[in-house]
Amino acid sequence: MKKIFSKKNVRLSTLTIVFVGIAITAAVAICVGLFSAVYSRSVLRDATVSSEQVVAQSTIAVNNYLDGMKDKLSKISEQMYKSESIEAFRNDIAVTTEIQNDIYAILIYDENGNILNCVSENSNFKDKICRDLSFDKALYATTEKYILTPPHVDNLFKGEYPWVVTIALKEFQPLYGKNVYIAIDFKFSEIAKYIDHVGIGRHGYCYIMDADGNIVYHPQQQMIYSGLKEEANANIQSLKDGVYPEKDKIYTIRTTQDARWRIVGVHYTEELRLERRTQILVGIMIALACSAVITVIMLFLFSKIVNAPVRELVRAMKAFEEAADTFEYKAPQQTVAELQILNDSFEHLVKRTKELMEKVRNEEIVLRKTELKALQAQINPHFLYNTLDSIQWMCEQGNDADAVKMVGALAKLFRISISRGHEFIKIKDEIQHAQSYLIIQSFRYRNQFSYTFRVDEELEDCLCNKITIQPLIENAIYHGIDRMVDEGEIHITVQESEDGDVLIIVEDNGVGMTEEQCKKILSKDRSDSGGIGVKNVDDRLKIYFGEKYGLQIESELDVGTKVTVRMPKLRKEPDNEA
Numbered sequence: 001m002k003k004i005f006s007k008k009n010v011r012l013s014t015l016t017i018v019f020v021g022i023a024i025t026a027a028v029a030i031c032v033g034l035f036s037a038v039y040s041r042s043v044l045r046d047a048t049v050s051s052e053q054v055v056a057q058s059t060i061a062v063n064n065y066l067d068g069m070k071d072k073l074s075k076i077s078e079q080m081y082k083s084e085s086i087e088a089f090r091n092d093i094a095v096t097t098e099i100q101n102d103i104y105a106i107l108i109y110d111e112n113g114n115i116l117n118c119v120s121e122n123s124n125f126k127d128k129i130c131r132d133l134s135f136d137k138a139l140y141a142t143t144e145k146y147i148l149t150p151p152h153v154d155n156l157f158k159g160e161y162p163w164v165v166t167i168a169l170k171e172f173q174p175l176y177g178k179n180v181y182i183a184i185d186f187k188f189s190e191i192a193k194y195i196d197h198v199g200i201g202r203h204g205y206c207y208i209m210d211a212d213g214n215i216v217y218h219p220q221q222q223m224i225y226s227g228l229k230e231e232a233n234a235n236i237q238s239l240k241d242g243v244y245p246e247k248d249k250i251y252t253i254r255t256t257q258d259a260r261w262r263i264v265g266v267h268y269t270e271e272l273r274l275e276r277r278t279q280i281l282v283g284i285m286i287a288l289a290c291s292a293v294i295t296v297i298m299l300f301l302f303s304k305i306v307n308a309p310v311r312e313l314v315r316a317m318k319a320f321e322e323a324a325d326t327f328e329y330k331a332p333q334q335t336v337a338e339l340q341i342l343n344d345s346f347e348h349l350v351k352r353t354k355e356l357m358e359k360v361r362n363e364e365i366v367l368r369k370t371e372l373k374a375l376q377a378q379i380n381p382h383f384l385y386n387t388l389d390s391i392q393w394m395c396e397q398g399n400d401a402d403a404v405k406m407v408g409a410l411a412k413l414f415r416i417s418i419s420r421g422h423e424f425i426k427i428k429d430e431i432q433h434a435q436s437y438l439i440i441q442s443f444r445y446r447n448q449f450s451y452t453f454r455v456d457e458e459l460e461d462c463l464c465n466k467i468t469i470q471p472l473i474e475n476a477i478y479h480g481i482d483r484m485v486d487e488g489e490i491h492i493t494v495q496e497s498e499d500g501d502v503l504i505i506v507e508d509n510g511v512g513m514t515e516e517q518c519k520k521i522l523s524k525d526r527s528d529s530g531g532i533g534v535k536n537v538d539d540r541l542k543i544y545f546g547e548k549y550g551l552q553i554e555s556e557l558d559v560g561t562k563v564t565v566r567m568p569k570l571r572k573e574p575d576n577e578a
Contacts, residue, residue, distance in 0.1 A: 022298040044250075047269050048243050051200050051252040055265035058198050058206045059254040062263060065191050066256060069167045069184070070146055072096075076106060077169055077182050086117060086175055093119045102187050104154060104164050105134075108173075109181040113137055115156075116180060124158035132156065134166040134185055145169075147181075148260050151188045151216055163188045192217055204267040213237035216261055236264060245269070309339050313346065320350060325357055390444050402443060409439040416466065423544075424573040427494060427502070428460040434469040434492060441477055449481045449488035456495050459502055463570040465540050472506040472563050475521070475534050480510020480561055497566070501549075504565040513555040522551065534563070541567055544574060 076093060083089035093106050097119055105120035113135040118125060133152040140147055147168040154164045168183035191208075196219050198206040208216040213233040215224060223229040236251060241262075244251045252265035309332075320327045329350045331343035387410055394403035416425065416433040425433075431453060438451050451473075473490060481488030493505040513521070522535050538551040545568055555561040 022294065044245065044269060047201065047267055048245065048250055048252075051204070051250050051265050051267040052243055054198060054200050055206060055252040055254050055263055058195065058265070059256065059263045061194055062191060062208065062261060063257050065194075066148075066258065066261075069165075069186055072100065072103065073146070073167055073169055073182065073184055076184065077171060080108075080173055080175060080182065083175060089175065090117060090119055097121055102190050103184055104162055104187050105156065105185040107134065107156075107183045107185070108176075109135055109140075109168075109183060110176075111179060111181070113140075116176060118156070120157060120185075122157040122160050124160075126156060126158055129156060134164070134183060135181075140168065140170070140181060146258070147183075148258075150210065150214065154185050163192070188217065195219060198265075200265050200267040202268070204265065206263055206265045207231070209233055209236070209262050209264060211237075211260060211262065231264075231266075236262075305335050306339070309334050309336070309343075313339070313343060316346065320353075324353060327354075387440050387444070390440075394443075406440055406443050409436040412436040413440065422573065423465060424463040424570065425466045426460065427455070427462050427464050427504075430464050430466060430469055431455055431460075431492070431494070433467070434473055437470045437473060438490070441473075445477070445482075449477070449490060451490040451492070454491070454493045454495075459494055459496060459569070461571070462502055463573055464502065464504070464567055465537070465544070468537055468540075468565060469504060469506065471534055471537050472565070475563075476506060476508040476510060476561065480508045480512070483511050484509075496569070500569060502567050502569050504567075505562065506565075507560060507562045509560040512557040512559050512561055513553075514557065515555075518553040518555055521553065537565070541565070 076096065079092055079096075080089050083092065097103050097106060098121065105118060105122075107115055108117040110116055113132060115132070133155055134149065136149060139149065147166075147170070149166040149168075151163055151165045153161045155161060162185075164185040165188045166183050166185050168181045170179060170181050172178065173180050173182075195206055195208065195217055198219075200206070205219050207218040209231075210216050213236070215221075215231065215233065218224050218231070220229055224231070236253065239251075239253055241253050241255050244253070248268060248270040250265075250267040250269055252267070254263045256262070312332075316329055320329070327350060329347050331340075331347040334340040334343055387406065391403050391406050391410075394400070394406065413433060413436040416429055416436070435453070442449070442451075469492060473492070476490055477488075481490070489509045491505075491507045493503075493507075495503050495505070497503050522538055534551065534553075541550045549566050549568065552564045552566070553561065554564075
């Protein structure tokens with residue numbers, strides 16, 4: 001192969017012309033195949049017609065059986081209505097049960113299912129019946145006109161347990177002076193024998209199901225109950241009457257006149273196809289064999305020259321989509337000119353894409369670092385000025401002790417704020433930073449508010465973004481407590497959430513905010529006082545950890561505000577470039 005195409009690349013158009021000529025040879029085999037397919041469809045149509053006819057005849061037989069049951073029930077009802085006494089009626093129906101071989105028992109029930117009268121060819125009536133399977137109170141109460149039960153075992157008599165189906169009718173009878181149910185237990189063996197002998201093809205059959213998809217009778221009943229065979233009744237139940245060809249079966253469905261039962265015919269078509277297909281396969285085998293050999297050889301060559309390189313290029317493209325940053329590609333030498341162009345272009349695309357990705361990655365890292373530094377650099381100059389002014393005032397008043405405390409708190413505040421350039425500090429250091437801020441503000445506001453800290457000791461060594469709590473306290477003082485007449489309260493809590501995150505909660509009893517104000521405060525670029533701001537705290541958390549983390553503000557007017565900070569539990573400082 002290499003010697004044939006080593007001097008010059010072959011164009012795809014040339015290969016197309018060559019393989020079209022070869023395809024003409026293969027078309028002969030295809031035509032034969034089409035003929036076979038048409039013949040098979042003809043066989044399928046014949047099988048469909050046959051299945052329809054058999055199921056239609058079976059449906060007529062079942063309808064006649066049901067009509068006969070109803071007719072006999074009506075006659076017994078008329079006979080009971082004309083009888084002068086219960087004993088006379090009993091004698092009359094005793095004759096009926098002897099003559100009619102398909103009637104096993106005639107029963108009269110009251111509305112509660114108590115047997116008022118019973119006549120059967122079996123006189124050994126049980127003394128105690130645990131459950132009368134011929135009377136279903138729910139079915140009897142909800143069915144109008146004729147009541148038809150599923151086939152069941154008659155368990156009213158000793159020594160015999162025949163398979164019966166019960167048909168019943170509710171009406172007022174003068175003999176009893178009330179509404180009663182007249183019921184007949186018909187032997188189901190008659191219709192079962194008929195269904196057993198229905199055949200569709202060699203192995204096809206019919207069975208009966210009810211409107212709810214439950215099997216009433218199946219020729220292979222034992223296999224169904226033992227789980228060795230099953231029917232697709234769930235799908236068949238939703239189908240209308242008609243013929244439904246499947247892969248290897250034809251389902252034919254017909255519903256009885258009263259719509260209680262459905263006759264389903266199953267015809268196995270694969271055996272029919274195989275039998276008739278064998279008759280034509282011998283004649284076309286030689287022609288197909290010759291065409292197949294030529295086709296296989298030419299398709300092998302085409303696959304080697306065109307398909308294999310295309311599949312290799314597709315695999316390379318998928319690998320590039322999955323891991324573009326680490327993917328390397330070198331265009332292989334191809335026989336087909338168009339494929340060579342595609343491979344060379346893809347190699348150039350890979351190189352260019354990786355260069356652009358590296359450029360974007362570097363620009364994004366620089367932008368993120370700049371953004372973080374800008375967020376951290378927004379320290380409130382007014383706060384520093386006011387604090388120094390307060391210290392000067394204390395010194396002038398001779399209040400050196402408070403001035404020393406205030407200077408010490410200011411020093412700790414700025415020491416932790418700087419934290420050697422680190423973005424993340426331990427939670428205990430962040431708490432100390434917040435305490436220093438509160439000490440300064442307590443002097444400035446002359447003890448206008450009180451504050452408490454509740455910190456889980458197991459979380460003190462976890463890391464958090466520095467200057468996270470101070471902006472929230474600042475917001476609580478300036479927007480909540482500063483406007484109050486009574487003494488304010490600020491509570492800072494650090495605890496672990498149920499899903500393992502760290503929660504920092506800052507609560508106050510200030511004037512509170514509306515829902516619109518809560519949304520607005522998270523949309524500001526800076527706090528009103530010019531500090532780092534609540535939104536900047538939320539932004540930094542989302543930049544580092546994603547949209548799941550950040551702030552949640554809950555507030556109610558004249559009650560107070562609760563700000564919850566959610567962040568992951570960190571033991572090690574994350575990489576800024578991650």
